[in-house]
Amino acid sequence: MYMGHYAIALGARRRLQALPMAWLLFASIEPDLHDVLGSLVPALSIGPDTHTLLGVCAAAIVVATITSLIFRRIDLALGAGMLVLSHVAADYLTSRLPLWRHGPVVGLHLYATHWVDFLLEAGTIAIGLALYASSPDLRRPARGGVAVIAIVMLACQAVWNFGLDGG
Numbered sequence: 001m002y003m004g005h006y007a008i009a010l011g012a013r014r015r016l017q018a019l020p021m022a023w024l025l026f027a028s029i030e031p032d033l034h035d036v037l038g039s040l041v042p043a044l045s046i047g048p049d050t051h052t053l054l055g056v057c058a059a060a061i062v063v064a065t066i067t068s069l070i071f072r073r074i075d076l077a078l079g080a081g082m083l084v085l086s087h088v089a090a091d092y093l094t095s096r097l098p099l100w101r102h103g104p105v106v107g108l109h110l111y112a113t114h115w116v117d118f119l120l121e122a123g124t125i126a127i128g129l130a131l132y133a134s135s136p137d138l139r140r141p142a143r144g145g146v147a148v149i150a151i152v153m154l155a156c157q158a159v160w161n162f163g164l165d166g167g
């Protein structure tokens with residue numbers, strides 16, 4: 001999944017308002033950031049595990065623990081951990097991933113069917129932004145920006161799915 005991860009983080013904000021938006025976004029893409037770290041520092045040998053069941057559970061526990069230490073609330077810690085787990089759950093829809101290192105590869109691989117993936121991610125963006133916009137603590141100007149965020153996210157997703165040449 002691509003922009004859908006960010007949409008999930010935005011939607012989660014409705015329940016996790018006490019966490020900074022940057023932390024929610026971080027948690028929602030932590031496995032991909034871990035991938036980048038694994039690529040930059042191959043000696044860490046973490047690349048193959050970031051999207052496995054064991055890898056994502058470990059990452060979720062670490063993120064939840066850090067969240068609980070900083071923010072001192074178990075509900076926020078659980079929410080941040082769930083965001084990490086949501087990443088790989090969503091990726092099983094759009095990709096094919098190993099369940100464990102050298103294990104069976106599973107997933108629907110909707111990336112292969114551009115329109116289906118776009119519709120899935122657009123739906124996720126719509127739901128996530130609707131939840132975000134309904135956050136009771138948001139002021140009117142913040143709510144007004146939701147349409148702009150939606151357009152930007154859908155445009156990025158369209159480029160991801162169809163490329164700049166429309167193919």
Ligand SMILES: [Zn+2]
Nearest residue numbers: 031032087091
């Ligand atoms: Zn991923």
